[in-house]
Every structure is written in C-alpha cells, then in structure tokens.
Amino acid sequence: MHGKALPYLLLMPATLFLCIFFLYPFALVAFEAVTRDGAFTFDNFRTMAGSWKFPVTVRNTLLLAAIVVPIQLTMALLMASVVSRLETGRSAALYVFAIPLGISDLAAGLIWLAIFDQSGFLNTLLSSLGVVDRPVMFLGYQSKLTIFIAVALAEIWRATAIMMVILVAGMGLIPKEYYEAAEVFGASPWQRFVRITLPLLRPSLQTAIILRVILAFEVFAVVAALGGTNLPVLMGETYNWQFTLQDRNVAAASALLILAISIGFTLFFLRVLRVPKEARI
Amino acid sequence: MAEIAIKGVAKRFGGFTALHQVDLTIADQEFMVLLGASGCGKTTLLRIVAGLERPSQGEVWIGGRRVDHLPPRERGIAMVFQNYAVFPHLSVFENIAFGLRMKKLPQQEVERRVNRTAELMHIEQLLKRYSGQLSGGQRQRVAVARALAMEPDVILMDEPLSNLDALLRLEMRAELKGVLAASKTTTIYVTHDQVEAMSLADRIAVMHQGRIVQSASPVEVYRNPAARFVGSFIGNPPMNFIPATKAENGSWTVAGLTLSGPKSDKPRIEFAIRPEDVDAGGEGLRATVRVIEPLGPHTLVTCDVEGGLFRAILDSNASVQVGDDLRLAPKPDRIRWFDPETTNAL
Ligand SMILES: Nc1ncnc2c1ncn2[C@@H]1O[C@H](COP(=O)(O)OP(=O)(O)OP(=O)(O)O)[C@@H](O)[C@H]1O
Ligand SMILES: [Mg+2]
Numbered sequence: 001m002h003g004k005a006l007p008y009l010l011l012m013p014a015t016l017f018l019c020i021f022f023l024y025p026f027a028l029v030a031f032e033a034v035t036r037d038g039a040f041t042f043d044n045f046r047t048m049a050g051s052w053k054f055p056v057t058v059r060n061t062l063l064l065a066a067i068v069v070p071i072q073l074t075m076a077l078l079m080a081s082v083v084s085r086l087e088t089g090r091s092a093a094l095y096v097f098a099i100p101l102g103i104s105d106l107a108a109g110l111i112w113l114a115i116f117d118q119s120g121f122l123n124t125l126l127s128s129l130g131v132v133d134r135p136v137m138f139l140g141y142q143s144k145l146t147i148f149i150a151v152a153l154a155e156i157w158r159a160t161a162i163m164m165v166i167l168v169a170g171m172g173l174i175p176k177e178y179y180e181a182a183e184v185f186g187a188s189p190w191q192r193f194v195r196i197t198l199p200l201l202r203p204s205l206q207t208a209i210i211l212r213v214i215l216a217f218e219v220f221a222v223v224a225a226l227g228g229t230n231l232p233v234l235m236g237e238t239y240n241w242q243f244t245l246q247d248r249n250v251a252a253a254s255a256l257l258i259l260a261i262s263i264g265f266t267l268f269f270l271r272v273l274r275v276p277k278e279a280r281i
Numbered sequence: 282m283a284e285i286a287i288k289g290v291a292k293r294f295g296g297f298t299a300l301h302q303v304d305l306t307i308a309d310q311e312f313m314v315l316l317g318a319s320g321c322g323k324t325t326l327l328r329i330v331a332g333l334e335r336p337s338q339g340e341v342w343i344g345g346r347r348v349d350h351l352p353p354r355e356r357g358i359a360m361v362f363q364n365y366a367v368f369p370h371l372s373v374f375e376n377i378a379f380g381l382r383m384k385k386l387p388q389q390e391v392e393r394r395v396n397r398t399a400e401l402m403h404i405e406q407l408l409k410r411y412s413g414q415l416s417g418g419q420r421q422r423v424a425v426a427r428a429l430a431m432e433p434d435v436i437l438m439d440e441p442l443s444n445l446d447a448l449l450r451l452e453m454r455a456e457l458k459g460v461l462a463a464s465k466t467t468t469i470y471v472t473h474d475q476v477e478a479m480s481l482a483d484r485i486a487v488m489h490q491g492r493i494v495q496s497a498s499p500v501e502v503y504r505n506p507a508a509r510f511v512g513s514f515i516g517n518p519p520m521n522f523i524p525a526t527k528a529e530n531g532s533w534t535v536a537g538l539t540l541s542g543p544k545s546d547k548p549r550i551e552f553a554i555r556p557e558d559v560d561a562g563g564e565g566l567r568a569t570v571r572v573i574e575p576l577g578p579h580t581l582v583t584c585d586v587e588g589g590l591f592r593a594i595l596d597s598n599a600s601v602q603v604g605d606d607l608r609l610a611p612k613p614d615r616i617r618w619f620d621p622e623t624t625n626a627l
Contacts, residue, residue, distance in 0.1 A: 175366075177362060177364055177366040178366055178368055178369075180333050180353075180362070180366065181360075181362060181366035181368070181379075182368075182379070183333070183352065183353045183354060184331055184332075184333070184353045184354065184358065184359065184360045185354075185359065185379050185380035185383055185427070185431070186354040186380050186383035186384060187354065187379075187383050188354070191383065196368070199370040200369070200370055275370075276411075278410070278411040278413050278414050279369060279370045279371075279411045279413070280369065280413060
C-alpha cells in the first residue's frame with residue numbers, strides 16, 4: 001500500500017504547483033471568455049469572429065504552421081540522421097545546431113529584421129554586388145509574400161533545432177541490431193530509414209511534432225518584429241484585444257480559441273502516431 | 282554455387298585482437314559448424330562473413346566473388362542473430378516476410394514461404410503477435426524462420442537454438458538439417474553445444490582465442506584432436522591428459538606403464554586418452570577410485586592418476602568401490618600424444 005502511494009506523493013508538489021499557477025488562472029480566463037459584465041454569454045466569441053481581421057489571422061496562422069512545421073520536420077529528420085551517424089564530433093555538431101535554441105523569439109525576429117531591413121545585410125550585399133541600385137523594401141506593407149517568407153525562414157532557423165535534438169535522442173534509443181538485421185535482409189539505406197527508423201521513432205516524432213505545432217500556433221514575437229501589423233496572426237490579435245482595444249473578455253475568448261486548436265492538433269497527432277502497446281520496443 | 286572462402290582474416294578492436302589470421306573454406310552446400318568457448322570470436326567471424334564487420338586484414342569470398350567491400354545485402358546471405366533482432370514494430374508474419382518484401386516477391390509467394398517456414402519452426406499460431414508478446418525461445422524461432430524464408434545460397438546462424446528446451450532443440454535440429462540439405466544451402470552454424478555440433482556438422486571448425494585450431498569431420502575432431510584444447514573441449518567428459526616421461530627413444534612412462542609413442546627429443550610430453558577408451562584390469566595405468574557415478578548404460582568413474590584427475594567410462598557391471606586401486610588399460614590405437622609446449626598433437 002505504502003509503495004503504491006509513494007509515486008503519487010512525490011508528484012504531489014508539482015501537481016499542486018500546476019493547479020495553483022496554471023489551472024486556476026486558466027479557469028479565470030475561461031470564465032472571462034464566456035461572461036460579460038457578470039452575465040453568461042457567447043458574445044465575446046461572436047465579437048472576435050466578427051472582426052474583419054479574424055479570417056485573415058486564422059488563415060495566416062494555419063498557413064504558417066502548415067508550411068513551417070513540415071519543412072522543419074524534414075530538415076530535423078535529415079539533420080538528426082546525419083548527426084546520429086557521426087562517430088566523432090557528434091556533440092559538437094549538436095551544440096552548433098542548437099545555438100538558435102538559446103535565442104529568444106523576439107531576438108530571432110530582430111536578427112532576421114536586420115537581414116531583410118531596408119538598410120539591412122541583404123540590401124547591402126545586393127547593392128554592393130550591383131544587383132540593385134536602390135535598397136529594396138522587402139518588408140513593406142505591399143509585399144505580404146516576402147514578409148511571410150521572412151517569417152517562415154526565421155521560424156525555421158529558430159526552432160528546427162529543438163525538433164532535431166528530440167529526434168537525435170530518439171534515434172539513439174533504437175538498437176543497432178535492427179538496422180543490421182534490416183541490412184542483411186536486403187534493405188537499402190532509404191528502406192531502413194522508412195521501415196526501421198521512422199516506425200521506431202514514432203514516440204519521439206510525436207513529441208517533436210506536437211511541441212512544434214503548439215509553438216507554431218503561438219507564433220507572435222517573430223511576426224511582430226518582421227511584419228508589424230502587416231501579417232496578423234492569432235496570438236497578435238489576442239494581444240491587440242487585450243492591450244490595444246482593452247477588451248479582456250474578447251482577448252480571453254481568443255486565447256481559448258488558440259488553446260482549442262492546440263489541443264485539437266495534439267489529440268490528432270497522439271492518435272495518428274500512436275504506438276500499439278504490444279509493438280513497443 | 283556458394284563456396285565461402287575466408288582468407289587470412291584478422292580482426293582487431295582497438296588493441297584487442299579478436300581474430301588472428303583465420304583461414305577457412307566452406308564448400309558449396311556444406312554444413313560447417315563453428316564451435317568454441319564463449320568469447321573466442323565466433324560471432325565476430327560470422328559478422329565478417331555477413332559484412333556487418335570489416336576485417337582488419339584478409340579477404341572474404343562467397344561464390345567465387347570477393348565480397349569484403351560489398352554491403353551485407355549484396356552478399357546473397359541470410360542470418361540468424363545471436364540476439365535475434367526480431368523487429369518490435371512488426372508482427373511475426375511481417376518479420377518473417379521482411380526480406381521477401383525487400384525482394385518485392387508477389388504477395389502469394391510471400392504468404393506461401395512465411396507459412397511454410399512458420400510451420401517448420403512451430404510458430405504458425407503466433408503469426409499475428411508482436412515480438413514483445415513472445416517468449417525468448419519463440420522469438421528465436423521467428424529469427425530462424427525469417428532467415429529460412431529467404432531461401433538463400435548461404436545461411437549464417439549464430440546459436441539459433443540456444444534458447445529452446447532440450448526436446449524442442451532436438452526436433453528443430455533434425456528439421457533444420459533436413460531443410461538446409463534439401464535446399465542445398467551452404468551453412469555456417471555457430472554453437473558452443475558440442476552435441477549439437479557433432480550431430481549437425483559435415484565439418485566442425487573448433488575455435489580457440491581467435492584462432493581456428495582444427496577443422497575436420499566430427500569423428501576426426503573427436504578421435505584425432507589436432508591440439509590439446511580440442512581434446513579438452515570436445516567430449517563429455519573430456520579427454521584425460523597425463524604427463525609422460527621419456528623411458529628411451531620412442532617409449533614413454535605413463536603412470537607406471539611403459540608405452541611406445543612418438544620419437545621426440547623432449548624429456549616430457551603428454552599422454553591423452555578418452556574416458557571410454559580404457560578397460561579395467563590387466564596391464565594398465567595405476568588409478569585410485571574417488572567417485573563413482575552410475576549413468577545407466579555405463580558407469581563414470583573418477584580416479585586419481587599420478588596425482589591428477591582421470592575419468593574413465595566403464596561397463597555398468599564392473600564392480601568397483603570408492604578407494605579401490607584399479608588398473609586401467611588404454612586401447613593402444615586410441616592413445617594420443619601432445620607436445621606440452623605447443624599443445625599440438627605429436
Ligand atoms: N565491438 C567490439 N569491441 C571490442 N571488443 C569486441 C567487440 N566485439 C567483440 N569483441 C570481443 O571479441 C571477442 C570475441 O567476441 P565474439 O562475440 O565473437 O565471441 P563469441 O565467440 O561469439 O562468444 P559467445 O559464445 O559468448 O557468443 C570477445 O572477447 C569480445 O569481448
Ligand atoms: Mg557469439
């Protein structure tokens with residue numbers, strides 16, 4: 001009896017902490033989202049969805065996630081495969097790849113702003129090469145596509161490493177003997193990747209994808225730095241409702257929407273990448 | 282045609298030499314058993330033939346083709362791994378079918394082969410299960426079935442029956458031998474079970490500390506060990522060794538008995554005889570009985586000879602008592618002599 005209770009006792013402080021500093025504020029936000037002046041209402045959600053910016057923000061956010069995450073996943077898989085195969089210098093390579101992880105998202109946005117700005121590195125480079133005679137406005141309000149590309153680039157640069165680190169750890173857990181067996185039984189390197197690595201990596205893939213997708217829906221600082229208001233995203237709108245428009249209730253509704261989308265995708269990936277109990281390593 | 286030739290293969294792991302200059306040729310369709318104590322380099326040699334390990338030196342030829350630079354999948358082999366390596370994310374059926382799918386065989390053929398080999402290994406009722414739901418012995422049989430299903434020219438098996446109970450092992454052994462002979466497969470079979478080695482092999486290669494000490498037919502290995510190690514490793518109980526001192530040129534004194542032996546200028550050599558090759562009574566080695574173990578058809582008697590242990594297998598109706606002084610007469614044509622320095626047969 002005592003032995004069984006012990007793990008729960010050990011988890012107690014962390015659980016209490018979460019309840020006080022997460023669940024309680026969450027309940028407050030949820031309450032604000034469905035009330036106005038003390039009365040229960042869905043008006044906040046209606047106001048949010050009725051704003052002319054709303055469809056654009058939803059579209060931008062989803063599009064950004066839909067483009068950035070698959071590219072990151074592919075790159076992270078590729079990099080992780082290369083790093084896992086290194087016999088020496090593996091940790092050195094990991095450190096280098098992980099540098100962007102140490103930079104806050106706002107700083108990352110500013111770095112890329114310094115590149116794309118009218119007086120930024122890219123313009124300097126282009127004019128010194130004689131490609132352009134006047135600096136180009138890459139991030140002007142007419143060039144939505146360039147802004148989008150710049151944001152996507154910054155996001156990929158910033159957050160691919162976290163996926164890679166998770167995947168490298170996951171690949172390290174796959175016993176070498178399975179690759180040897182596959183090799184003896186005729187699998188080419190690509191077939192080994194598809195038939196051994198990917199299926200056995202599912203738990204790590206799940207973690208990496210879910211983490212990245214959630215972060216992608218919360219994208220904010222990078223967009224703010226590079227696009228200002230020219231590329232509205234969900235998180236930016238939430239910020240607007242709270243601080244520019246001073247409407248806490250609609251801001252709460254907007255935050256709940258982001259949460260709902262995140263939970264939805266998390267459940268989806270948990271289900272799709274589920275490893276049946278009997279098929280675990 | 283798949284003859285395997287291992288020419289001067291050596292393998293070093295850092296400063297440790299796991300294989301020294303191994304030379305071995307396995308004829309087409311031959312059943313070669315690698316026999317040796319734990320850690321003597323059997324798995325290493327097998328992995329070099331498979332291409333999973335690169336030799337530090339030497340060449341490997343399969344079917345007249347030099348293969349040391351080829352990856353495993355281009356060598357036309359199948360392998361049973363010592364640690365099974367049954368894929369955890371695939372069902373037993375898909376595990377057995379793995380190599381066949383890589384070869385892109387039609388589904389019908391895949392099913393036929395999987396079912397046939399699964400039946401052979403008595404795992405046909407487990408085809409839907411996953412590795413995690415199998416016992417060690419069942420997993421091992423999946424690994425064997427996966428290799429057999431390939432119908433390869435060369436099959437490499439690393440202790441494929443080590444985890445089965447005695448009865449099942451006996452049965453599987455017979456079936457394996459039959460199947461591999463019928464399919465004309467060249468086989469290298471690793472084991473440290475000498476009974477298994479004896480019963481399966483066309484030829485046994487006895488390994489000791491990274492060297493092949495002798496490769497010959499089972500009877501030859503048993504009757505005429507090329508080195509002291511072979512005699513002491515093979516046979517249960519193993520060969521007896523007694524120091525022999527020179528009486529005159531060509532005759533030696535062994536435990537009070539003078540025997541004619543090899544001509545040698547060494548003052549001392551070793552006399553060796555198998556436990557079943559002595560008869561009680563008459564002119565023989567002086568022995569004091571220490572332990573008597575009746576084994577049914579015969580009796581195992583452990584004695585003191587010249588202060589060393591000596592085991593003899595006597596007829597079960599021989600009446601011996603603990604403490605008896607016996608005379609054990611060696612059969613002259615079964616006596617072997619070894620050089621104590623090189624440990625080679627004289
Ligand atoms: N990768 C390696 N690095 C260093 N030493 C190794 C390596 N692989 C094997 N060895 C050493 O080489 C020797 C031979 O190993 P091997 O696995 O071939 O033995 P084995 O004959 O198959 O033994 P067993 O019957 O226990 O399976 C052992 O002493 C082992 O410690
Ligand atoms: Mg071994």
